[in-house]
Amino acid sequence: MNEPEARAELVRLSRSLFERGYSVGSAGNVSVAVADGLLVTPTNSCLGSLEAGRIAKLDGGGRHVSGDSPSKEVFLHRAFYETRPGTGAVVHLHSTYATALSCLADIDPDNAIPPLTPxxxxxxxxxxxxxxxRPGDPALGDAIRALGGACAAVLLANHGPVVAARDLRSAVFAAEELEETAxxxxxxxxxxxxxxxxxxxDELERAFGPGAGG
Incomplete structure (x- = not known):
């Protein structure tokens, strides 16, 4: 989609996440790739009341070129774009059940969301x-890069999920599925x-791909 369409879709789906309780206050951030960079929700913004014209835009090198200042956690997003070819959107939430799961001391760090459903x-x-x-620490981006693109989603301990997918709709759906499974x-x-x-x-992965919209 073109940039105006991407901005409108970002506003619409972010509002939907907020209204259904997947984020509260100014928690969470969302990004979507456009032809010449990234659109990112602004720092300290509420997903329920974004304005299309104020969404931050970064160029291909990660420099802020327009809109309000981007989320302080934009490095989480860039790490996925850099390591997973075909990524078109990233959603980071503080959704209740996934965040609760991230606070447990005995979950499997290699498989934090159990394969309960197809x-x-x-x-x-x-x-x-x-x-x-800590939130805003760029080392979290380095931790995602260290995975080498092996995962489309991570759970940040005591913080919440980050999900990448081929487009914004798929990323939102995947984030919702992660929350429901948690x-x-x-x-x-x-x-x-x-x-x-x-x-x-293995059967599911052969039939439908590796998850998070491919």
């Missing part, structure tokens, strides 16, 4: 837990839950 495999894929660093994981905690077997996961 849809989390299809839309999100394997999620790595990254160690806690909710299921917490509801099932302590119960003898049945996970999808590795052969079933």
């Amino acid at each position: 849809y989390v495999v299809m839309r999100v894929g394997r999620v790595r837990l990254l160690p806690y660093l 909710r299921l994981a917490l509801l099932l905690r302590g119960l003898p839950a049945r996970m999808l077997e590795p052969a079933r996961i």
